[in-house]
Amino acid sequence: MANTVILPEDQKIFSMQELKEMGFSQYKVSKLVDEGKLVKLNKRYYENTEYCGEESDFYYAGVYAPNGVICLLSAAVYYNLTSFIPDAVDVAIPRKAKVSTIPNWPQMNVHHYTDDRHELGVVKIKEGKNEFQIYDMEKTVADIVFYREKVGIEETKEILVTYLQRKDRNLNRLLRYAELMKCDKTMKQYLEVLV
Secondary structure: OOOOOOOOOOOOEEEHHHHHHOOOOHHHHHHHHHOOOEEEOOOOEEEEOOOOOOOOHHHHHHHHOOOOEEOHHHHHHHOOOOOOOOOOEEEEEEOOOOOOOOOOOOOEEEEEEOHHHHHOOEEEEEEOOEEEEEEOHHHHHHHHHHOHHHHOHHHHHHHHHHHHHOOOOOHHHHHHHHHHOOOHHHHHHHHHHHO
């Protein structure tokens, strides 16, 4: 029993690859699942039931949506741009990507983005040993203006007004994203009304 490997309590999700690198065999992983210390989420990922850190539904995005990026209202909530609380996590994936299974919890809305749109403005957030991808604030705002019909006009307006009040906003970046995403005319109309 001298070389017992213990699961780190500060990581919520492990890939099978990570578990192997930590010294867990397939047999040991199965045993941890039987003991209730790990829950199998899909073929590649496991959830740590003894996790002791900050909880976030965002940690699951990459598990179910490969290359998933937190987007739209979920990203707006992350940046404190809206008072609206979505009932599911918004995740963008490349248009040709496939999602094998969508969990019952957390609920996810998967949005298929063209490759250009998907790769624009992605930032990786690390919270301890946990991480997720999310669009930066300006890309989030540009996406919301682009998908305003889906998001809702009231929500779009609130997000833009809140964004414009922020000291850390970057209007040049916002307009560059809007131009790249072919929604610069709409963006300028909104800004003229609100500024």
